[in-house]
Amino acid sequence: xxxxxxKRLLLQFPEVIGEYExxxxxxxxxxxxxxxxxxxxxxxxxxTAEVILENEQGHRVLIIASQGYFRSVSVKELDPRKSxxxxxxxxxxxxxxxxxxxxxxxxxYNMNEVDEFLDVxxxxxxxxxxxxxxxxxxxxxxxxxxxxxxxxxxx
Numbered sequence: 317x318x319x320x321x322x323k324r325l326l327l328q329f330p331e332v333i334g335e336y337e338x339x340x341x342x343x344x345x346x347x348x349x350x351x352x353x354x355x356x357x358x359x360x361x362x363x364t365a366e367v368i369l370e371n372e373q374g375h376r377v378l379i380i381a382s383q384g385y386f387r388s389v390s391v392k393e394l395d396p397r398k399s400x401x402x403x404x405x406x407x408x409x410x411x412x413x414x415x416x417x418x419x420x421x422x423x424x425y426n427m428n429e430v431d432e433f434l435d436v437x438x439x440x441x442x443x444x445x446x447x448x449x450x451x452x453x454x455x456x457x458x459x460x461x462x463x464x465x466x467x468x469x470x471x
Contacts, residue, residue: 321349322367329365329381331389336367339377344369347376350439366435368394380432388428392436412437 326333328351348368353361362384370376376394381387417425417433 321351322346325349325351325365325367325381328363329383329389331387332365332367332379332381335379335389335391336369339369339379343371344375344377345371364431364435366439378436380435382428382431390428390432392432 326336346367347370348366350366351363352365353363362382365379365381367379368376369379378392378394379389380392381389417429419425
């Protein structure tokens with residue numbers, strides 16, 4: 317399935333090919349791919365693609381491409397997996413606290429940078445909500461069941 321998403325991404329966002337191939341040559345391989353289309357009121361749709369690549373040492377990069385009113389590709393180095401709270405979380409409290417955005421000439425902060433950062437935050441919180449919270453609930457139930465068995469066995 318990852319290869320199908322990768323083919324779709326490279327066809328839809330050919331400007332990503334250079335960055336993608338450059339990281340493949342450095343020993344990175346894709347671990348996650350997300351493609352989105354956002355309908356913007358009275359404007360052209362905004363399509364975005366994100367590829368997370370990781371090497372054997374745990375170093376990760378995020379390639380973000382967008383197209384619509386304009387096209388852009390950016391690459392962000394992510395913290396190695398071992399430094400986070402959980403290996404699937406892309407952010408840490410320190411990274412969020414110290415995040416800065418460049419200001420554009422006319423409209424304050426660079427909207428692309430803010431949107432790209434918010435997309436990464438969204439990924440983390442989606443993972444927290446759909447995986448970690450459910451996993452935590454299951455583990456709590458299992459603990460309650462085990463405690464019930466221990467009390468029963470002691471008597």
